[in-house]
Amino acid sequence: MWRRQARNLGVSLVFVMVATGLWYTQERDYRDRLSWMGVPTWEVLSPTSVHRVLRNDGFLVGWSDVRVNPLWVSYTLQTVDDPRAGPRPDFQRDWRTLWPIAADSYFGSGYDRGHLAPNYAIATVHGRGAQQQTFLMSNISPQRPDFNRRLWQRLEEVVIDHFAPRFGTLQVVTGPVFPERFLDNVLNRVGLVEIPEAFYKIIVVPADQPVALAFLVPQNVRGNEPLDRYVVSIDEIEARTGLNFFPNLPEGAARVLEGQVRTQGWELEKVARLPSRF
């Protein structure tokens, strides 16, 4: 009798291992397609940096159930000949998040529901389904109106309208930065959702000799500041977030790409002072 049970258990174990292997292989393929040199990982095992990856059409989300925020989103952009975005969908709850964050969870807070993977760029490059998923609340962080509608909108517009045509293909990783003080983390929230003090955006031209441009912008901007004021190294963003970006990049290449600020070739001066649309 016990032999048959042992055999059944063995068959079940093999089945689970094969299924897990297949799932893992497929999941890794999907992540590799959507994220150059690997999705961000955390440097140290702390509750505030642990996250899990949510798959969407066209973009990945590194979701934290502790911050109740995406810690990063990752997506590629290409030049599109005839860019078209459908009408703005409604914001939607994402049932994959542990916490109930509804479309109206930000009402009356004074904060905007700020997209991390942006509506317009994702819509034009990755299509309607991907656009709808940018309106999942798992892709949203609390952003001050002057930040979201003015400076951050200008930056997103520069990425899709200037950088993408200039370089053809881009890898973008963007996300929030939180205050260092623990009490601020606990108390500074819109409902359950922690309020970031800044946001970062990393733009990479994925080539044999990759180049990168990174921004770190505080929430309290007026909105008309020149964008080049906020250029930083990727190392600085890693220090502020505790994340490791592009973990599959060889160490020597990472030192060059992440350790220094190189704005040559981006023609930032042409786009840093464009007026805001709103």
Place this chain on the structure above:
DNA sequence: TTTTGTGT
């Protein structure tokens, strides 16, 4: 064409 809140 590209961001939102408003309040039911």
